[in-house]
Amino acid sequence: METDDCIIIGAGPAGLTAAIYLARFHLSIRLFDCGSSRAATIPCTHNHAGYPDGIAGKDLLALMLAQAERYGARREAVEVTALARDGDDFGVRTDHGEWRARTVLLATGVVNHRPDMDAALHDRALAAGLLRYCPICDGYEVTDKRVGVVGTGDHGMREALFLRGYTRDVTLVSPAAVHDLDDACARALDAAGIARVEGPCGGFAIEDGRLALDTAAGRMAFDSVYPALGSRIRSELAVAAGARATAEGCLEVDDHQRTSIPGLFAAGDVVKGLDQISHAMGEAGVAATTIRNTLADRAPLRR
Ligand SMILES: Cc1cc2nc3c(=O)[nH]c(=O)nc-3n(C[C@H](O)[C@H](O)[C@H](O)COP(=O)(O)OP(=O)(O)OC[C@H]3O[C@@H](n4cnc5c(N)ncnc54)[C@H](O)[C@@H]3O)c2cc1C
Structure with missing residues (x-):
């Protein structure tokens, strides 16, 4: 050989x-x-x-x-x-x-680990910028937009805080039923004015040009959603x-x-x-x- x-x-x-x-x-x-x-x-x-x-x-x-x-x-x-x-x-x-x-x-x-959503919808949302995976790459594109981060824990907190540098309107949505955030994480999110919503999140769909999803607080829609799922x-x-x-x-x-x-x-x-x-x-x-x-x-x- x-x-x-x-x-x-x-x-x-x-x-x-x-x-x-x-x-x-x-x-x-x-x-x-x-x-x-x-x-x-x-x-x-x-x-x-x-x-x-x-x-x-x-x-x-x-x-x-x-x-x-x-x-x-x-x-x-x-x-x-x-x-x-x-x-x-x-x-x-x-x-x-x-x-x-x-x-x-x-x-x-x-x-990347993906949120629980249909593959065709995933790809359509990604192509339209409704779903994004890399704040370093494209956080600029969501400047002053309504942004959701699907994640929790340290990783979710860090992603949400990073995106807070681009917009005031950041919501951290738990992928599972309840957030897993220690006191330090919760304090950092509160200090940055980042909303927290419990999950489980699901029912993703493109509605009126936004990516909508179910949460424990009801249906929410965002200009862009960043999965922070590792x-x-x-x-x-x-x-x-x-x-x-x-x-x-x-x-x-x-x-x-x-x-x-x-x-x-x-x-x-x-x-x-x-x-x-x-x-x-x-x-x-x-x-x-x-x-x-x-x-x-x-x-x-x-x-
Ligand atoms: C939605 C999205 C947007 C992004 N936007 C940006 C951006 O704007 N700017 C930026 O700098 N970065 C961006 N990134 C990150 C960027 O894509 C990665 O950093 C980059 O692709 C890494 O290059 P790589 O060669 O290490 O890996 P990859 O590009 O992932 O390539 C790895 C290759 O290895 C192959 N491979 C794996 N296992 C095997 C195997 N066993 N046998 C044969 N082949 C194999 C795969 O098929 C693949 O082609 C983005 C990422 C995503 C997901």
Whole structure:
């Protein structure tokens, strides 16, 4: 079996940035992706630098892929199902076969936990900006609007407080029957003038251009709703191979994006950090350059 210089798992902003760098380093790479980048769900990003009129996540990914392809990289639409150390190299199993590489970059991202609502409605609400997942990205767009946050506990409180920087009208709605807020959380919410409503929330529907939902206080409607329900970190391949991760599952890396397994790198949302496109790209640039230098230490890279 042929051994590639690097297998990149995931073709979101992190994986595609790495593909551009590694292909331009004249390395042999494979780029496996199962087609569920969070970036593909962004209707139009306005905080990603370089696009003053914003750009749809799908368009940004298409441009990045075209750039990677210009240097010979190819995105293969497959899911990686297993990753294991094999001597100094790695064995990578996909639903289409097995591959071998000297290094692996995990750029598999995260999956947001969604509120309990119909998938088609979810996607329509997301496209219309009625449902939003990232206040850092698009809090600006809800300036002075009526905003609901579905969440509770520390996480829900922090999201609601962050959004209070954009609008006075923030309501924290409990996903379950009662809020789980300690005194400190409750005091912080009160001090910021954030309303609290018990759940369970459900019955989501688009009504009069707003996203409406049932709460213990009756039906409420918001210009935008932010679920603050956490996410699943897609680090399971690396964790099963023995890589160290935080309690939530984020991969631990050093400042060169090296995981605790030599030769295994990680970048983007799967690593603990700012879950942003720019951050994913920056980490991938660092990872790709370290991968190149690691390979050069093993055997000189000469034209
Ligand atoms: C609604 C929404 C709006 C957002 N808006 C913005 C914004 O305006 N600005 C901003 O900076 N950020 C925004 N973000 C965050 C941004 O999308 C992420 O930070 C970014 O996509 C992270 O890139 P990534 O490459 O790490 O992961 P992802 O983009 O999620 O890509 C991971 C890739 O890995 C693949 N993968 C996973 N597991 C496997 C496997 N086993 N085998 C093969 N492939 C696999 C997936 O299919 C996916 O394509 C938003 C997110 C959401 C959900």
